[in-house]
Amino acid sequence: MLEAYGSALAYLFGNPSSFLLIIFSVIWGIAFGSVPGLTGIVGVALLIPFTFVFDPTAGLLLLSGVYVGSTFGGSISAILFNTPGSPEAACTALDGYPMAKKGQAGKALGIALASSAIGGIFGTIVLMLLAPPMAQFALNFGPAEYFALAVLGITAISAIGGGSILKGLVAGLLGLGIATVGLDPITGTERYTFGNLSLLTGISFVPAIIGTFALAEVLQRAGEKTSTAEVITDVSTKLPSMKEFMETRFTLLRSSSIGAVIGALPGVGATTAAFISYSEAVRWSKRPQDFGTGVAEGIAAPESANNSAVGGSMIPLLALGIPGSATTAVMLGGLTIHGIIPGPLLMETNTQLVYTVFIGMFIANILMLIFGIRAARYFALVLKAPYALVGPAIVVLCMTGVYALNSNIVDVGVMLAMGAFGFLLRKLRYPIASFVIGLVLGPIAERSLRQGLVISDYDYWDFVSRPITAVLLIASLLSLIYGFYGQWKRHRQDRGSPAATG
Amino acid sequence: MLSLKITTIAAVVAGMSIAAPAALAEDYPSRTIEVIHSYGPGGGTDRFVRAVAVPFEEISGQSMVPISIQGGGGMPAFANFQQRRVDGYTLMAISPDQIIAHALGRISMDAFQPLARVQYDQGMIVVPADSPFQTIEEFIAHARENPGDLTVGITGAAGFDDTVMGLWNIETGAEVTTVPFGSSEMVSNTLGGQVDAMHEEYGPARGLIDSGDMRPLVVFSDERLPVLPDVPTAVELGYDVTLGRWRAFAMPADADPAHVETLYGLISEAVASDAYQEVQEQAALQFRSELLDPEEFQAFIEEEIEVYTRVLDALGLLN
Numbered sequence: 021m022l023e024a025y026g027s028a029l030a031y032l033f034g035n036p037s038s039f040l041l042i043i044f045s046v047i048w049g050i051a052f053g054s055v056p057g058l059t060g061i062v063g064v065a066l067l068i069p070f071t072f073v074f075d076p077t078a079g080l081l082l083l084s085g086v087y088v089g090s091t092f093g094g095s096i097s098a099i100l101f102n103t104p105g106s107p108e109a110a111c112t113a114l115d116g117y118p119m120a121k122k123g124q125a126g127k128a129l130g131i132a133l134a135s136s137a138i139g140g141i142f143g144t145i146v147l148m149l150l151a152p153p154m155a156q157f158a159l160n161f162g163p164a165e166y167f168a169l170a171v172l173g174i175t176a177i178s179a180i181g182g183g184s185i186l187k188g189l190v191a192g193l194l195g196l197g198i199a200t201v202g203l204d205p206i207t208g209t210e211r212y213t214f215g216n217l218s219l220l221t222g223i224s225f226v227p228a229i230i231g232t233f234a235l236a237e238v239l240q241r242a243g244e245k246t247s248t249a250e251v252i253t254d255v256s257t258k259l260p261s262m263k264e265f266m267e268t269r270f271t272l273l274r275s276s277s278i279g280a281v282i283g284a285l286p287g288v289g290a291t292t293a294a295f296i297s298y299s300e301a302v303r304w305s306k307r308p309q310d311f312g313t314g315v316a317e318g319i320a321a322p323e324s325a326n327n328s329a330v331g332g333s334m335i336p337l338l339a340l341g342i343p344g345s346a347t348t349a350v351m352l353g354g355l356t357i358h359g360i361i362p363g364p365l366l367m368e369t370n371t372q373l374v375y376t377v378f379i380g381m382f383i384a385n386i387l388m389l390i391f392g393i394r395a396a397r398y399f400a401l402v403l404k405a406p407y408a409l410v411g412p413a414i415v416v417l418c419m420t421g422v423y424a425l426n427s428n429i430v431d432v433g434v435m436l437a438m439g440a441f442g443f444l445l446r447k448l449r450y451p452i453a454s455f456v457i458g459l460v461l462g463p464i465a466e467r468s469l470r471q472g473l474v475i476s477d478y479d480y481w482d483f484v485s486r487p488i489t490a491v492l493l494i495a496s497l498l499s500l501i502y503g504f505y506g507q508w509k510r511h512r513q514d515r516g517s518p519a520a521t522g
Numbered sequence: 523m524l525s526l527k528i529t530t531i532a533a534v535v536a537g538m539s540i541a542a543p544a545a546l547a548e549d550y551p552s553r554t555i556e557v558i559h560s561y562g563p564g565g566g567t568d569r570f571v572r573a574v575a576v577p578f579e580e581i582s583g584q585s586m587v588p589i590s591i592q593g594g595g596g597m598p599a600f601a602n603f604q605q606r607r608v609d610g611y612t613l614m615a616i617s618p619d620q621i622i623a624h625a626l627g628r629i630s631m632d633a634f635q636p637l638a639r640v641q642y643d644q645g646m647i648v649v650p651a652d653s654p655f656q657t658i659e660e661f662i663a664h665a666r667e668n669p670g671d672l673t674v675g676i677t678g679a680a681g682f683d684d685t686v687m688g689l690w691n692i693e694t695g696a697e698v699t700t701v702p703f704g705s706s707e708m709v710s711n712t713l714g715g716q717v718d719a720m721h722e723e724y725g726p727a728r729g730l731i732d733s734g735d736m737r738p739l740v741v742f743s744d745e746r747l748p749v750l751p752d753v754p755t756a757v758e759l760g761y762d763v764t765l766g767r768w769r770a771f772a773m774p775a776d777a778d779p780a781h782v783e784t785l786y787g788l789i790s791e792a793v794a795s796d797a798y799q800e801v802q803e804q805a806a807l808q809f810r811s812e813l814l815d816p817e818e819f820q821a822f823i824e825e826e827i828e829v830y831t832r833v834l835d836a837l838g839l840l841n
Contacts, residue, residue, distance in 0.1 A: 162711055218597055342710055356805055359804050361732065474673070474699060
């Protein structure tokens with residue numbers, strides 16, 4: 021292994037231009053991640069033709085650097101405009117935007133950046149040290165395990181809620197319900213499409229998220245009477261202090277671990293990792309009711325998890341030739357064009373390539389931190405502009421971003437409808453977080469439950485008695501009871517002391 | 523329109539009816555050709571269009587760009603294709619997915635003027651290394667004795683893979699149960715032994731076959747693959763299962779015949795180039811990717827429609 025790193029370092033120093041490539045790719049990635057509608061996948065796909073002029077190693081360095089940068093980039097627009105630039109940043113908006121709205125945009129961006137870098141480096145280290153065993157471990161995850169994992173994430177709805185258990189459940193069920201629109205994952209039957217063929221593949225996630233988050237927010241603020249006073253006069257671009265940051269260390273560790281494991285599972289990636297670790301952050305928090313109002317853990321959890329998932333999703337790609345995410349699937353296509361056959365033999369036959377990419381990703385994460393710190397301060401200044409200017413700009417950004425994603429005009433309609441729907445949810449004080457968790461994890465739970473039942477020939481006992489499944493499901497049940505109990509207790513306390521209401 | 527009439531009259535007067543289409547074809551194509559498809563950027567179809575586009579540009583001097591319109595089961599892409607002007611600059615990259623959408627009554631293949639079928643892949647049944655089945659005969663024997671007991675991972679529900687395995691069930695009577703996954707989950711679930719086998723093409727599976735982690739049992743083709751000389755074809759076992767994923771270009775139904783001819787000429791030249799052939803070989807798509815001209819392709823589409831409709835009907839998906 022040392023020899024492999026030696027040859028990788030020899031490659032990097034023998035080709036000083038590769039450092040320039042990494043710098044370029046991180047900046048390119050941050051840009052693509054932060055502009056809604058561009059996303060990291062497009063950033064990677066656009067660069068593939070340019071990799072032809074490089075050798076495969078330099079090409080893969082370029083692509084993985086973009087992947088690293090774009091995963092952080094999405095958080096910038098999520099925090100500043102409540103408009104997640106890419107799906108994996110959707111979860112960051114839940115607490116990032118409320119914090120920015122409080123005038124602490126700099127702090128929110130700083131937490132996102134530092135968590136991204138820590139998560140990213142964590143994921144890369146796991147990739148470096150544990151790729152083959154992690155890939156083997158991930159193979160133990162069949163449909164039953166995916167189902168249990170999704171259920172565990174969904175049960176966090178019981179702990180969110182912001183006051184009303186009922187409203188939390190209703191919002192969660194609405195999310196699960198909307199996720200069932202489209203073709204049935206097993207039989208291919210149309211469901212709730214009402215004959216509209218454009219809904220065959222369901223309500224697309226990004227338009228739905230941008231509608232419920234960004235557009236609904238603009239609508240709400242437009243309806244507020246105090247809109248003239250809505251200018252955030254005190255925009256602090258101050259980054260979080262070391263002390264503030266250290267308070268999130270357990271969240272960071274937990275979320276980075278979740279990110280690396282979920283990233284390594286094929287078919288689920290950074291977005292799922294972000295939401296599950298957000299769920300866990302809520303569950304383990306002493307003050308779960310504060311989530312959604314701009315707490316540091318609510319930013320640290322999804323950002324460290326989604327960046328850690330970047331390293332994680334490279335594990336099955338490099339160790340087995342199976343892409344762990346949509347972006348790595350595009351990278352796999354790029355590798356094939358270079359004549360490299362992805363598969364279990366890749367790590368043995370292309371040692372230099374694999375280990376150079378390991379080091380490259382490490383460097384990319386550090387570079388992200390350096391560029392990000394300066395960028396965060398400037399980005400945060402945008403909020404000093406009056407909302408009367410920023411609001412309409414966000415609407416334009418939503419429309420173009422959603423259209424650019426798939427060049428599909430139906431998506432714009434979905435975004436507008438979901439904007440109205442999200443506005444309604446806010447007005448009636450239903451928790452958006454519960455709704456989105458249902459929307460993200462619902463399809464995974466449904467699909468894997470159905471797959472698992474087909475495999476076990478509809479034997480439910482065979483399904484739940486698998487060790488990993490059983491452990492995860494029992495944990496879900498306990499957390500469900502604990503979550504409801506906690507809410508019920510808070511509810512009683514609030515009643516007992518009138519001062520605490522509000 | 524007026525100029526066209528004058529040209530026609532002039533041509534008739536001169537008694538040289540060939541001159542008109544030739545004159546039209548001369549300055550075509552004079553700008554970028556756009557190829558609509560319903561798959562993601564960087565996916566198999568996107569790469570296919572780009573691979574043809576490189577030599578195409580060298581030969582014709584005009585570029586060819588893929589336009590990815592995703593989602594909605596390919597419907598938005600098809601709608602966009604139909605809304606555009608029929609001027610010879612809009613193509614669509616089509617595959618068995620369009621045949622299935624036609625069979626299901628969602629679109630009509632009559633909307634297309636077939637242009638060129640370029641790639642033609644072949645699927646296989648692949649089992650993990652620790653599978654008890656060493657040969658396809660053992661696999662079939664078990665499936666016949668225990669109908670539906672064996673699970674086969676496929677990509678997507680009620681789509682191409684389901685049709686191939688549906689045809690397999692009909693032809694062999696060795697009935698298997700399909701489990702739809704996303705493509706990477708399909709591979710991990712097969713490797714991890716959650717399902718008994720998977721349906722996959724040689725290109726994406728070769729890494730795992732080379733390393734010995736997976737074992738192909740049968741190839742859905744007329745001839746054995748030169749790279750897998752020991753793996754029998756379904757045809758030689760007596761089962762007519764040869765459906766494969768193909769990638770092709772189509773124009774709108776009322777495209778100018780002269781444009782069809784010119785464009786087919788350019789594409790066939792591009793496909794024959796070393797640049798394209800190299801990309802095709804790296805994706806392991808060279809084994810039966812015979813180029814079909816518009817007429818042959820039309821006949822091929824008709825056969826495909828017949829087979830897909832028959833299988834989808836047997837699967838109970840047509841109503």
